[in-house]
Amino acid sequence: MTFSVILFVVLAAAYGLLSTLLSLAVAAAWRLGLERLQASANELLAVRLIPAGGAALLTLAVVLPAFLVSEPAQESEAGGPLLVALASIALLSVGIGLGRAWRASWAARAFLRACGPLTRQSYVTGRRVEVVDVAEPVVAVVGGLRARIVASSCVISACSNEEFRQVVAHESAHLSTHDNLKLVLLLLSPDALAWLPAGAALKIRWRAAAEREADENATGPDVHKRLALASALIKVARLQASTSPPITAFSIAVAVDGVEGRVRGLLAPSLPARRSICLWGLAASALLGLVVGIPLYGVIHQCIETLVAFGR
Amino acid sequence: MVKLRPPRRSGPTSAFAGGASRLGPLETRVLELLWHCNRALTVRHVQGAFTDLAYTTLMTTLDRLYRKGVLTRRLQGRAFAYEPCCSRDKLLGEAISGQVTALLAASGTSGAVLSTLVDVVSRTDAALLDELDSLVQAARVRLRLEDT
Numbered sequence: 001m002t003f004s005v006i007l008f009v010v011l012a013a014a015y016g017l018l019s020t021l022l023s024l025a026v027a028a029a030w031r032l033g034l035e036r037l038q039a040s041a042n043e044l045l046a047v048r049l050i051p052a053g054g055a056a057l058l059t060l061a062v063v064l065p066a067f068l069v070s071e072p073a074q075e076s077e078a079g080g081p082l083l084v085a086l087a088s089i090a091l092l093s094v095g096i097g098l099g100r101a102w103r104a105s106w107a108a109r110a111f112l113r114a115c116g117p118l119t120r121q122s123y124v125t126g127r128r129v130e131v132v133d134v135a136e137p138v139v140a141v142v143g144g145l146r147a148r149i150v151a152s153s154c155v156i157s158a159c160s161n162e163e164f165r166q167v168v169a170h171e172s173a174h175l176s177t178h179d180n181l182k183l184v185l186l187l188l189s190p191d192a193l194a195w196l197p198a199g200a201a202l203k204i205r206w207r208a209a210a211e212r213e214a215d216e217n218a219t220g221p222d223v224h225k226r227l228a229l230a231s232a233l234i235k236v237a238r239l240q241a242s243t244s245p246p247i248t249a250f251s252i253a254v255a256v257d258g259v260e261g262r263v264r265g266l267l268a269p270s271l272p273a274r275r276s277i278c279l280w281g282l283a284a285s286a287l288l289g290l291v292v293g294i295p296l297y298g299v300i301h302q303c304i305e306t307l308v309a310f311g312r
Numbered sequence: 313m314v315k316l317r318p319p320r321r322s323g324p325t326s327a328f329a330g331g332a333s334r335l336g337p338l339e340t341r342v343l344e345l346l347w348h349c350n351r352a353l354t355v356r357h358v359q360g361a362f363t364d365l366a367y368t369t370l371m372t373t374l375d376r377l378y379r380k381g382v383l384t385r386r387l388q389g390r391a392f393a394y395e396p397c398c399s400r401d402k403l404l405g406e407a408i409s410g411q412v413t414a415l416l417a418a419s420g421t422s423g424a425v426l427s428t429l430v431d432v433v434s435r436t437d438a439a440l441l442d443e444l445d446s447l448v449q450a451a452r453v454r455l456r457l458e459d460t
Binding site: 133223224227230231234237238241259260263264267 | 438
């Protein structure tokens with residue numbers, strides 16, 4: 001292997017090893033008590049992205065300079081089976097993550113394309129809403145980069161003006177917090193956590209937290225708005241409960257708990273916004289890790305050499 | 313006038329339910345014209361509205377729509393006359409329904425980039441929704457009393 005090839009394989013293998021170790025660490029922490037903590041959507045997102053983000057950061061900021069500083073540039077050597085296996089895992093994870101995100105984006109694009117020439121546009125509190133005439137009670141933000149609010153006409157008919165205004169405010173809150181882009185990140189994250197139960201649980205918790213926060217952002221402490229949104233949630237849930245069997249066949253067991261929790265949350269007084277310390281902690285830890293890594297370049301290079309030669 | 317059998321067994325709506333996205337821009341424009349005229353049109357008639365397009369292009373487009381199950385055709389003299397299988401609203405509504413079903417199914421597994429207001433709820437949850445509704449109504453009454 002030439003120097004550039006071995007560099008690429010070493011980086012891929014380092015990413016594969018680090019992301020797998022970090023995935024296992026997050027899964028263990030989740031089972032040991034992290035799942036019981038009350039966390040915001042951003043905190044849950046940060047925890048979910050630790051394996052992929054942390055591994056990428058460590059690979060580029062610690063492994064890469066350690067390798068470049070200590071490895072003779074002209075040297076070419078053969079990689080061992082462990083190195084190749086780890087690199088393959090990393091490339092496979094990246095490929096699967098890209099595939100997942102592409103499939104999800106394609107499904108959303110296909111939906112918007114199908115709706116495209118058929119929608120009526122309506123403006124609610126200055127926000128454009130695409131209205132589609134379908135039996136299913138859809139209200140959703142669809143799309144990644146250019147997300148749009150889509151609502152079926154049956155939902156508009158079922159809700160009062162104030163209720164629909166709150167529904168649009170809720171969806172607008174998703175747009176302003178870029179929740180769909182975050183969902184793309186979750187789908188994209190190339191790591192072993194995606195295949196572990198903790199990864200799936202984190203994704204469900206993130207979605208639930210994002211919905212609750214969108215409710216809070218939409219209504220604030222205004223009791224009238226909160227009741228209107230709660231009422232709209234119940235009406236849409238009722239409409240969904242009476243839709244055709246093909247949809248109910250895909251029903252999610254926790255979905256109604258989600259509606260119940262959100263309605264009860266809206267009936268309770270608004271909660272004051274909590275300061276998020278987790279994200280600052282993570283950023284500080286990452287910076288500290290990079291600084292601490294500098295004197296360890298020699299040791300890290302030794303580890304790389306062991307990894308390259310393992311099983312050869 | 314001889315009515316010809318469509319080339320496929322599935323009905324037009326089921327063929328269309330795969331998605332309106334399967335129709336190209338010219339196909340959509342031709343279909344819109346047929347809906348607008350509300351009667352069977354031959355290629356020659358259609359060309360009257362698309363003077364910039366060749367006869368053969370329109371013939372191919374109409375034939376493609378027929379093969380997709382969106383149009384029916386009958387012999388009118390020596391030419392085929394085409395008309396849509398059903399109304400615009402019905403056909404396109406069912407097309408989106410198919411997409412909605414697929415998208416909601418995909419959203420359950422995070423297989424689509426969308427945030428729905430309410431996730432899919434099963435039929436058995438009506439009692440709980442009733443209970444929640446009564447809580448909301450009670451809160452509304454309390455609020456009204458406080459306001460007065």
